[in-house]
Amino acid sequence: MTEDIRERVIAFIPRLRRFAFSLTGDWDRMEELVQDTCERALTRHEQWKPGTSLESWMCRIAQNIWKDGLKSKKHRAQVSDDSLHFLTGVDGPREIEGRLTLKAVMAAISLLPPDQRIVIALVCIDERTYAETAEILDIPIGTVMSRLARARQALYAGLYDSDTSSACAKAEG
Template identity: 35%
Template sequence: MPSYDFRSELLAVIPNLRAFAISLVGTADKADDLVQETLVRAWDKRDSFTPGTNLKGWLFTILRNEFYSQMRKRKREVSDPEGALAEKLSVHPEQVGRLDMDDFKKAIRTLPDDQREALILVGASGFSYEEAAEICGCAVGTIKSRVSRARSQLSKILKLEGDGEYGPDAVAVGVMNLNSPAA
């Protein structure tokens, strides 16, 4: 029995795939992209093809499935050829926040265990003072005191003087407001 030459059979079907792809997408360049993706997928899955069965039908099924997958993706995409929508999008720079977080992590490690525990339970985990007191096995007033001392200590370590110290700086806020619809 002669050996099956998958590559040769695959190459022979390309004109038929291209014609089918053009009928689906309408333009030759998009059709060529679709055929290329089909051939890549077929080559990757060639071990699952059974020689002697309908290779052309198998390839057409792959092409059709790829076409529908691309159509589903396009439905979720927004057309913005002039870049007007992209121009309005903006985010705060991450690097300052990342550095602030690194400083915060270092500072919180310097707190006494009981203060750090109380601050994390109330400030980060969202427990009430009463719940934190129950978890720690102490009075509610003790938890409030530990949290207060921890916050004061963190403010000193981080050299924070007010609410304006948190979040994006004034320059970043100004730049962000230039791109907002209200500006």
């Protein structure tokens, strides 16, 4: 393993943590996912193709591990007050127009199907382009766009509509 790969993996950790948190919604499981991702990236680094994005490859690993975990453990992201209040500082609904808390956003994201959560995490949170997202997930750009559009409409309904159950229904539909 070259020193360069180690350095790049370390440098990517802050962004990887943000990405992992948007999937898990929990501090401990975020750390677990980051650790598993880094471990797999470092122990299987020969599978990474030089010239391609190491960071995108790590995102692919992370989302695969997370999805595999969903299948085996059947757990969904749970948003606990304990894991969020230190980041948001404020509990409860939006107090001022325009204010969003991490707790509210994670609660809405947790209602989305896994495939929609992943595209939200990649595009809206990790700020990947549609093309990068398509490459990471190995799906056509058109699929990324349709999945993302549905996810954002459901997310919007979950965040801004008073009846959050409708967001759930739309997301599952």
